[in-house]
Amino acid sequence: MLPNAAAGYELDPKQPIGAQVYGLLKRMIIGLTFKPNEALSEKELAVRLGVSRTPVREALIRLAEETLVDVFPQRGTIVSPIRVAEVMEAQFLREALEAAVARRAAEQPSTTLIRDLSRLIDDQTHAANAGLPEDYMPLDEAFHRTISEGTGMPRAWRLIQSVKGQMDRVRFLSLPNKAHMLLLTEQHAEIFKAIETQDPDRAEAAMRHHLKEVLKTIQELAAEMPAIFA
Amino acid sequence: MLPNAAAGYELDPKQPIGAQVYGLLKRMIIGLTFKPNEALSEKELAVRLGVSRTPVREALIRLAEETLVDVFPQRGTIVSPIRVAEVMEAQFLREALEAAVARRAAEQPSTTLIRDLSRLIDDQTHAANAGLPEDYMPLDEAFHRTISEGTGMPRAWRLIQSVKGQMDRVRFLSLPNKAHMLLLTEQHAEIFKAIETQDPDRAEAAMRHHLKEVLKTIQELAAEMPAIFA
DNA sequence: AGTGAGATACTACCATGGCATAAGCCGTGG
DNA sequence: CCACGGCTTATGCCATGGTAGTATCTCACT
DSSP states (O other): OTTTTTTTTTTTTTSSSHHHHHHHHHHHTTTTOOOTTTTHHHHHHHHTTOOOOOHHHHHHHHHHHHTEEEEEEETTEEEBBBBBBHHHHHHHHHHHHHHHHHHHHSSSSSSSHHHHHHHHHHHHHHHHHHTOHHHHHHHHHHHHHHHHHHOOHHHHHHHHHHHHHHHHHHTSSSOHHHHHHHHHHHHHHHHHHHHTTOOOOHHHHHHHHHHHHHHHHHHHHHHOOOBBBB | OOTTTTTTTTOTTTTOHHHHHHHHHHHHHHHTTSTTTEEEEEHHHHHHHTTTTHHHHHHHHHHTTSSEEEEEETTEEEEOBBBBHHHHHHHHHHHHHHHHHHHHHHHHHOOOHHHHHHHHHHHHHHHHHHHHHHHHHHHHHHHHHHHHTTOOOOHHHHHHHHHHHHHOOOOOHHHHHHHHHHHHHHHHHHHHHHHHHHHHHHHHHHHHHHHHHHHHHHHHHHHGGGGGGG
16 A cells, blocks of 8 residues: 555544545545555554544445455455456446436436536536646536436436446546547537437437447557556 | 344354345345334344344445435434335336346357256246246346346346345235236246347347336336335 | 423444454474 | 475454434423
């Protein structure tokens, strides 16, 4: 583990610690602060975060369900290696879910959904032009979340999130440049238009096309740097 | 809580207790041993099962992620009420996932998948003719699981399982009769044929039709006994 | 009688200690 | 030199104690 891996991450004692630890560890795994195959010790994480082992353990269990960590009973816990097959499966499942949700969204879009998505695309355009990936990525996430939750399907987003982790970790390897962010925003706009005009077929197609784009990035990376894959 | 709700369920100390408690509680919730809105106390469950509160707590966290229980911090935990909107969302998500998996299965079915599914349909025919729902339901479950896992998508089945709980609880209200079991088996056979003949469109359509059948049962029940729904 | 404040009895949450088990080391015997 | 067996050390797993927070109930006061 890195010397000060948890530096700068403070926990709010007024909120459930377990959930905070989960979110923190997940971000650190996806952000590659914790490298694949790196050992994660309950005890060491606890002292490093200044909490007890119980919430750390709870967080690791949740991460194990998302296969972001592998728990070997009585032996240890490691950050799971990036398995190409798993990433491909995650991509497949995400596409199935998001395509269905996009279709549903286009069937009966609420006015607030239209408004929220429209605003998000504006924000994305600005962030993309500013060329700041760290500003853009949360907006990308918000776009997809908004479609699910704004269509009355909060659980859909949670499922998507649980499979997305594996992909995000790969995607993080290449932070998008300005051109790429503008391309993504254009695809978002296409999805938005299909929803706004209540065209389910077009919405589903646009969403599938958009997600395929991400897959393309992943495949390039896998070819570039096979070292970190298992 | 019922007086001897845990009677007859023994835990194997040689296996991880937390996972066993999770499975046990899930079965009891789906089987309506624990009724919707019933209070579940960490402490009481622990003493009743003869284990400590820690693994019980871990199990409840996992169940909360599937929305089978609602945890109110510092207040208590209850078996979640059956919310029609949630059941509908679960149905929607399950259909999206299973339809995609069935399609994929039909594209390149392995010989072992064909063999396993064929055998399962035979077993289902026998169980249906014997008219024993308690024998049939595990076979139904195995059929759907086999399609996912036999197509190299183990995670798909886990996702499906995590949304299926809400539906199973409703479905449990009406154990199927012989005619119904035969109908389900027929639909399974139709899905199987489509996979065997490598006809993706037909496989997806057959799966969607099959799952819609379940939805029909649920809607009838919701109309029959609105009392237990929230 | 109705209302509000305080005591009380619960809850889930977190901390911590002891445990069994599995891997690695290290000396011993072949 | 190699292989095997006991020992050390680490891990995750479970048990249990203490704490903060919430709802309810009681009783004084209006």
